[in-house]
Amino acid sequence: MKYWIGKLFICVLLIYSWLIGTNSAVANQLANIDMSQLPTHPVWENMFIDNRKEDLRLFREIVRGTEKLPGLFTLYRHHEDGSIYLELTPEQLNKNYLATVTLESGLGESGIYSGLPLSDFLFYFRRVNNNLHFVIRNVKFRTDPGEPEQRSLARSFSDSVLYAIEIDTINPHSKNILIRLDRLLMQDLPGLTPLLKYSLQADYRLELSKSYFDDVKSFPENLEIDSIYGFYSYDGSNLVTLPDSRALSLKVHYSFSQLQEHNGYIPRIADDRVGYFITAFQDFSSDRHSEPFVRYINRWHLEPTDPTAPLSPPKQPIVFWIENAVPLEYRDAIREGALMWNKAFAKAGFSNAIEVRQMPDDADWHPADVRYNTIRWFNSLDAGFAKGPMRVNPFTGEILDADIIVDAGMVRSIQQEYLTLMDGNASQNPCGDIGEKAGGKNAIIMPPSEICYGKDSLDQAAMGALALSLLQNNTPNSEAMKEYVHQYLRSVIAHEVGHTLGLRHNFHGSTMLAPQELNNTEITHTKGLVGSVMDYLPVNIAPQGEQQGDYFPGVVGPYDEWAIEYGYKRSPQPEAEKSFLEQIALASPQPELSYATDEDIWDINPLANLWDMSSDVLMYSQWQMDNARLMWERLDRRYLPKGESYSNLRVLFNRVFRYYFRNATLVSQYIGGQSFRRVHAGNDTSWAFVPVSLEKQRQALTNLQDYVFAADALKFSPQLLNQLAPSRWQHWGNPIPNDRLDYPLHDRIFRFQSRILRSLLSSDRLNRLQDIELKTPPGEALTIPELFDTLQKGIWTEIFTPDKAQPISSIRRSLQREHLNILLEMMLQHTHATEDGRTLAWYELRQLQTAIDKQLQQKSENLDISTVAHLELSRDRINKAFNAQLLSN
Known part of the structure; x- marks a missing residue:
């Protein structure tokens, strides 16, 4: 058998020798080889030596001259x-x-x-x-x-x-x-x-x-x-x-x-009460655990120089390099923002864990080099964001590299006082803005949360600068404005550096202090303005009559220190690290350590939101809407300097409008709101969900009536409205909107009111209100009937008041038509409202029909034609809807 296998192999060699051009003499010798001599036969060796020479010649030929x-x-x-x-x-x-x-x-x-x-x-x-x-x-x-x-x-x-x-x-x-x-x-x-x-x-x-x-x-x-x-x-x-x-x-x-796979790094298990990015995998080595996934937090490999000391410098600190493209005037703010985290690392046992160095102008390395963590500067037409990505070892979660990028527009939009970078239409804007259409495309490759963070952060920063100018009479080049820019950029960098340390967003972080404490610098310079800089933080504008404190945080908060402790503090006994970490996590029920991240934001928790501030968002938002009203008044009086284009006033008017709308939206989230906390059983006496008190919800409804739905909620002087001119510069980077030339005030106010109203009567909110009735003692929950009745009587005040009939303004008529539309959609089952919601819509329409009939029967001379037509059409629509419902049944 071996003999025939050998002969077959010789045949293959003969064919191979012919293909590669081996001479006939070699072929003849191959045919007569004894199989036992094949491995050492000179012909075999010579043939493959020739091939190796050919491969070596080809290798040398390729690399010659390189x-x-x-x-x-x-x-x-x-x-x-x-x-x-x-x-x-x-x-x-x-x-x-x-x-x-x-x-x-x-x-x-x-x-x-x-x-x-x-x-x-x-x-x-x-x-x-x-x-x-x-x-x-x-x-x-x-x-x-x-x-x-x-x-x-x-x-x-x-x-x-x-x-x-x-x-x-x-x-x-x-x-x-x-x-x-x-x-x-x-x-x-x-x-x-x-x-x-x-x-x-x-x-x-x-x-x-x-x-x-x-x-x-x-x-x-x-x-x-x-x-x-x-x-x-x-x-x-x-x-x-x-x-x-x-x-x-x-x-x-x-x-x-x-990839350094054996460098002494020990992965650390994640805990859902502490917000870290994670490296997760499914472990098939054991089926004894109920959870198939293993989750490691993403963190840097920090080792103390002296493991026995309570505070020790690390063997290798985390070094960030400020790119040499960053303007000189912003480098101090960037450095301070990164170094803010050393306060947190000190609580974890590390001194000077983070270092910041300046990239030389003649550096021989590239900012994207994986060996360097850089803070980079770029320019764009429409970005306006900062981003702090990191790269991790996918086996262990060890962070290997991080580079932060900052768009120059984030600072430029503050210093160029009238500039607006993204004044987008709500139909195109993933953040749901209500500003005017700017034209052009705005496709972004980032997730919506990051798009909104960049845009809304610009809005917040610009609003603070506007407040400095309007409320405190500071000029764009004043020292106060420079300090403001410094605080803002420092806060942005601290947030992004936090991401590169492994931390996720904490949208509960801004609610640590009471509203009365926000401008007390004795508190904010030590404990912090917020519990965590990992929130999306608004500019802190003091109410009128109160001394202004910090606009943005200058130190990391208690949650940040606690999270860094969980991620980086060294366990004295590595074999007992699980119990060591559990002891740290047990502190989570403390209010200042509250944590809520991206997947927790569902319009349910009024204290876990983007761009909110203080432990009483209801009061803080009311302050900010009052500030906005005052800014509108001062825009009306004297804001534009001589020679300035009125188109700049239109931009500023819109900016204040967006700010007003955002704070009104925060108020609306108290209706049917519930706090949600990531507590574990056995370590806290409170519940995971706690409904907002009935008193707070009623106060929120009152505020919404006063600031959103009331007839005098949004009133502007003819002088101001006639100054809201559009820009007439049409060229690349500055397109002229294709909508109306004059300011569409009715449309702006209607969109604002409609969005709030539809949110309050959405099926999700009605479902939550219904469920909350089962979670609270009788009489302590806001019921759907109370919500419906309060909104209807507030929106249709003109016909539900016992006084004589009065005309209804065009702004009010638009709001009332929208409210009627919502109730009709519910009753006729054009929406996904609950059955109780449909029934109550029917009931409210009956009440509204009766009130309209009574108003029209008075034939008051105070009712103008527009009001009469509006009321008669509304009554007719209700009648037809009832008839349609009867026919369908």
Whole structure:
């Protein structure tokens, strides 16, 4: 049997020798070889030595004349044609590496911004025949090494093979593999084509003839590559920042680094009471636990220099570099914002855990280099946000790198007093704004919460600057305004640095102090203005008659210190870390440690919201609406300097309008509101849900009537309204709205009132009110009948008052028609209202019908034609609806 196998092998060798051109003499010798002598036969050795020589010649030919770049991966670069070859050793195959991909140059609009992170992932190279596979590692499912389950995981869940790259040659001596790098990095690895299609709503294709490698640097533990990608679209897009929108170029920075898998880092288990980003995987090594997932918090690897000391500097601090592109006047605020967190780390046992350094102007490293954590500055036409992403070890949750990007527009919008960057239409705006239409596209690649954070943060900052000017008579170039900008930027950086430390949002963080304490700097400079800087914080504007305190926090809050303690404090006994962490988490019921994050925001908790402030948001929002009314008055009197365009007044009027609306919305959330806390059983006597008191809900309804629905809630002088001129500059970056030339006051007020009213009568809120009746003692809950009756009598005051009939203004008629529309939709089952809601809508319509009849029967001479027509049409619609309901039944 062995003999025939040997003969078959000789046949294969003969065919191979013919294919590679081996001479006939060698072929004849092969045919007569004794099988037992094959491994050591000279013909065998000579043939494969010739092949090795050929492979070596090819390897040397490829790298001849190149610049060799040794490092983590050795590169060979041809400067004549720009081609780059990547060399891999056998030891580098099947080994984990981390890729971080950053958009280094952007377009300055529509979500394509410089410095944005594109992706980060774990990958490895695998050789299959004459191809090198580029594979994304699946880290979602794991088991303990050596467990039988480990054999099934590879069969059950797949890795992702992104590319199969042809191997150019293999060094016969070292067995090193050589491939062309463009076969990997010029295939749109970052996914720019679908990104451009989504953001720009146009089909751009990658053109290799316009794409090339720029800077390439290889280091012992990382490889840094800049790739330039050229794109073309026959139709182009609606971009104003490009000279010709059919063609664009983007620079992408790649950092490929070695993953340190055995560096002494110990993963830390997450707790839902403390807000950290997490690394989660499903563990198949045991079925004894009810929860199949393991969750580690994302955090840096901090080790004390002296483990026995209560306060010790870390062996390796977290170092942030301020990019050399940051303007000089803002560097101190950025430095202070990052260093604010050292107060929290001190509570966790680390002194000077964070350091901030300045990137030299002649630095020989790139801000996107994975070895450096940077705070970067970029410019855009429409972004107005800051973002603090981080890269983590997907096995352990260890944070490896972080880069914060800040749009210059966040500061520019404050200093340019009249500037508004995003005065968008509500139908296009994912944040639900009520301002005027600005035109143009606003596609953003970020999640809606981040879009809104950037836009609303700009609004808050601009409102504070406007308050400084209108309420305190400060000029844009005053020292007070410079200090204000400093406080704002410092707070923004502190928030983003918090993200890079692993912390999630805490939308309960702004409710620590009572309203009367907010401007007491003896409290705010020590304890803090807020419980957590990880909230979306509004500008703190003092009510009239009170001394202004801090506009934005200057120190981190108690929650921030507690969260850092959970994440970073060293357990004295590593084997007992679980009980150590539980003791820290047990403090969560303390009010100043309350935590609510993105998934907890469902218009249910009036103290866990975006852009709210104080432990009594009802009072604080009333203060701010009073401030807004005063600002409108002062805009009316004397705000614009001589020679200034009236179009700037229109922008400022809208800005105050948005601020007023936002605070009214916060008041509305008290109706049917409930607090929600992430308490665990056994460590607290309070409940997870606690309904808002009946007294607070009634007060909220009164405030909404006074500030939103009342006839005199929104009144402006003719002089002010006649000064609200539009901008007449029409060019790129400054489109003129396509709606009315004059200010559409009725439309703005109606949209504002309608949104509040429909929210109050939504099916979700009615369902909550119904449920809360079962959660509270009798007589202590706001009932649906009381809500319906209070709103109807407040909105239709003119016909429910016992006095003589009075005319109804056009603003009121619009509100009343909308209220009627809502009740009719409920009764006729055009909405998802509860059955009780439909029944009460029917009842309220009966009451309204009777009141209208009585009003019209009086035939008062005070009723103008518009009022009579409005009331008769309303009565007619109610009658027809009742008839339609009878017919349907």
